Amino acid sequence: MMESLGIVFALAGAALAALMAGIGSAIGVGMAGEAAAGVVTEDPQKFGKVLILQLLPGTQGIYGLLIAFMTLTQIGILGGDANISLAKGLLYFAACLPMAFVGLWSAKRQARAAVSGIQLVAKRPDQMGKSMIFAAMVETYAILALLVSILSIFGIAGLNI
């Protein structure tokens, strides 16, 4: 019985990565979308500029999906042998956590930076590049979490436990 729990934990990890990073991105893109709509109401020509800023908090959701997909492939849910030990299942679960938590939090914080950037573009359209850099800085931490999760997932596959 305990042995079969491995797959349960591994799948829970994959679901958590997709779930939390997805929620973060949905909140973030929504918030930035409100700001973008505010600017476009007054100046429709800024649509292209604000759209790019609106999309920035959306990447975390994609990273979450990637981690979930990789985990599902590794644990055999999408084909192959789905029989993994409890220890491995827990390790997969832990490997997904960085992406899940950092994904949620960084998307929300990036949205705030994106909203500020959209407001900056509203006042000074020539500062588009700088406003993107401010929001993109937050992306660093989402990418670091993605890296740790990817390296862990691949590393676990080679472990003999």
Added chain:
Amino acid sequence: MAEQYTYAVSRIRAMEPELLSRAELEQLLAAPDAVQAMQQLADKGFGGGEVFATLEELLEAERDRMWETLYELVPEDEVFTVFRYETDFHNLKAAVKAAVTDMDAQGLYRDNGTVPAEQIAQAVQKREYDALPEHLRQTAQQAVDVLLQTRSGQECDVVIDRAALEQMNEVGQSSDVELVRDYMEWSVALADIKIAVRGCRTGKPAAFLRRAMAPCRTLDTVQLAAAAAKNMDAVYAYLTYTKYAAAADALKESMSAFEKWADNQIMALVRAQKTNPFTIAPVLAFMLAKENERKTVRMILTGKQNGIAEDAIRERLRDAYV
């Protein structure tokens, strides 16, 4: 929730470049006469881009345009109620004088109060004070009584002005928004200082001044009224020990220097919101910046109409928000 106003603040940011900058005010100052200055304003979209016959019509149109946008952004928001009280009390003043002295006040009423001006006018005319909202009821009755007894417009204004300040400060201080609390505190304190100075110069007794001043946290109105009943030096001496010490320096220069200083203090308070991307505060800041803009436009155009030299008008110009 702070993020609730993301759309509103972003739209406000897109509108901020429309506010008249210092350079645009300079252009306005350089206009050969008031008519051309009004044409310049219309070209910039001030007052909706129309050309108006009088300055008051232009300013009123711009004021209506601003409120229309604010209603669209944050409909029925309590935060604005406190700012609309000012219009209510202004309308009450006109209504009381119209009812008691048979003066024609039709052109004096303003829109955008919390109740229609017509309702206030009719209630006061018929002395049906229950038809008035609660914040005006008692003041309306008191103002009518005072005007009937004393026949003094000034006494009536004192009653209404104090009630307005008191009401706005009371509601303002209970607001969750720091800007509203600070703005109301400053407004009441500055109004009290103005009352003290004018009272001192016209030799009003301390009792009258105490009646005219509205209480606030940062000034002791009893001490200020007592000082104003003595002389200006006593007023300066009292102010030195308050957070309005710089007001004394401006007052020593002139009353208009003090008014400029006062408006600049308010603008400094408001300008802090330029870097705030969330909450209702930047929307309020925009509203106050528009008020300041109207005040500046009025100053320049009235100066132009009266043939006042460019430099003399420039000296009185307040700091702009943008």
